[in-house]
Amino acid sequence: MAGGTKRLPRAVREQQMLDAAVEMFSINGYHDTSMDAIAAKAEISKPMLYLYYGSKEELFGACLDRELARFIDAVREDINLDQSPRDLLHNTIVAFMRYIDANRASWIVMYAQATNSQAFAHTVREGRERIIALVVRVLQAGTRNPEPDADFEMIAVALVGAGEAIATRLSTGDTDVDGAAEVMINLFWRGLKGKPVDKDAAESSIESG
Numbered sequence: 001m002a003g004g005t006k007r008l009p010r011a012v013r014e015q016q017m018l019d020a021a022v023e024m025f026s027i028n029g030y031h032d033t034s035m036d037a038i039a040a041k042a043e044i045s046k047p048m049l050y051l052y053y054g055s056k057e058e059l060f061g062a063c064l065d066r067e068l069a070r071f072i073d074a075v076r077e078d079i080n081l082d083q084s085p086r087d088l089l090h091n092t093i094v095a096f097m098r099y100i101d102a103n104r105a106s107w108i109v110m111y112a113q114a115t116n117s118q119a120f121a122h123t124v125r126e127g128r129e130r131i132i133a134l135v136v137r138v139l140q141a142g143t144r145n146p147e148p149d150a151d152f153e154m155i156a157v158a159l160v161g162a163g164e165a166i167a168t169r170l171s172t173g174d175t176d177v178d179g180a181a182e183v184m185i186n187l188f189w190r191g192l193k194g195k196p197v198d199k200d201a202a203e204s205s206i207e208s209g
Contacts, residue, residue, distance in 0.1 A: 014052060016043075017042045017053070017059070018063050020038050020039075020041035021041075021042075021062075022106060024037050024041055025108075026104070026106075029113060030113050030117060034056075035049055035059075038059070057119060060114075060120070061123065064110060064114050064120055064123055065123065067110050068110060068123065068124075070103075071099065071110065071127075072127065074095075074099050075092075075095070075099070075134060078091065078095035079138060081137065085143075089138075089142060089189065090181075092138055093184045093185050094177070094181045096163070097167070097170060098177055100171055101170055107170075107171040108172075111167070112168060112171075135159055135160055136152045139152045139155060162187055166180045166184060167180070
């Protein structure tokens with residue numbers, strides 16, 4: 001191993017390991033990814049990998065924590081509640097889909113891998129609740145005339161579930177950003193309106209909002 005690699009700061013080396021692990025987990029899955037393969041991808045020795053992360057489960061957990069934090073921070077940064085309903089809806093969803101498209105391995109690890117493991121169910125659930133809370137804020141900010149019995153939290157739960165399914169198809173190449181965003185925008189608009197309306201009325205309402 002090159003001497004320069006050995007002199008890498010600890011924080012940099014940790015990110016190097018996590019980058020390699022995310023890529024390998026996304027390709028082979030949690031169970032079929034070995035610590036040997038991750039060490040080789042990170043260009044470090046397996047003993048060094050175990051020095052930083054004592055087990056594959058611990059390493060996967062660290063990957064999951066980092067990827068969830070990055071995802072939530074990116075989504076939060078792209079939400080501007082001062083925009084018009086149309087811009088708020090469009091820009092938030094397009095930014096979300098573009099993030100998934102640019103970070104496919106990350107999404108696969110967060111959802112395709114982590115959601116299938118009981119060991120990481122709690123972490124995934126906490127991340128999902130944070131996303132739901134953000135969506136509730138978007139719905140509240142974007143709804144000009146909410147119905148009296150509107151349950152924004154339940155609407156958000158349904159939309160987040162749909163968003164996860166569509167994002168997974170995007171991450172595997174089964175759809176593109178524009179197609180995924182269009183589906184989600186249509187779903188979100190129904191949530192913002194509270195009930196379906198005809199297209200002309202919806203567009204008129206958006207323009208006036």
